[in-house]
Each structure stands twice: as structure tokens, then as C-alpha cells.
Amino acid sequence: MKACPDRTAALTLLRKYNTEPFHLQHALTVEGVMRHFAGLYPGEDPELWGVVGLLHDLDYEKYPEQHCVKEQEILREAGADEVIIRATASHG
Numbered sequence: 001m002k003a004c005p006d007r008t009a010a011l012t013l014l015r016k017y018n019t020e021p022f023h024l025q026h027a028l029t030v031e032g033v034m035r036h037f038a039g040l041y042p043g044e045d046p047e048l049w050g051v052v053g054l055l056h057d058l059d060y061e062k063y064p065e066q067h068c069v070k071e072q073e074i075l076r077e078a079g080a081d082e083v084i085i086r087a088t089a090s091h092g
Helices: 007-017 021-040 046-055 070-077 082-089
Strands: none
Touching: 007 021, 007 046, 021 046, 046 082, 070 082
16 A cells, blocks of 8 residues: 555455444545545645545444554554554544
8 A cells, every 4th residue: 555545445445444334434425525625725635635534434343442543553554654644543
């Protein structure tokens, strides 16, 4: 996974750790919101922020007690750039 994995790679990782329809829909909703707002700011990358939105609760379904902590470990193991890791963990 590179600094900004493509959406397909992000969805694959998301589905590896999430199966509940609510969690998957929540990720898709946040992706859309993040893409929208990134598009309002010159210089921001909607693809990057969309991926952050998809992955921001990556660990919540399986590791709710370690939310935003376990996610960092998972993303590092997947080869994500620290930009993605910090952004996804910043809401917790």
C-alpha cells in the first residue's frame, strides 16, 4: 500500500476487518463527505481524503477497545504511509 492507496485497495482492507453493513455504510458515507470537503480546498487531494474516510474506523468492529490504536498497527503492516495512518487515527 502506498501513501494514497487506490480506492479498491482501501475497500479490500476495510472489508478484511469489517463485515457489518452499518460499519461498511458508515465508511462509505464518511468517504463521500471527506472527498466533498477536500474538493472545496485548493491543493487538497480528494482521493487521499476519500481513502482516509474509508479507513478511519478500520479497527472499530473487531477491536473497539483499541480503536484508533490497533488501526495504526494494521495500516503499518499493510504498508500505508504515515500520512494515512496519522489522518485515520486523528479522530480518536
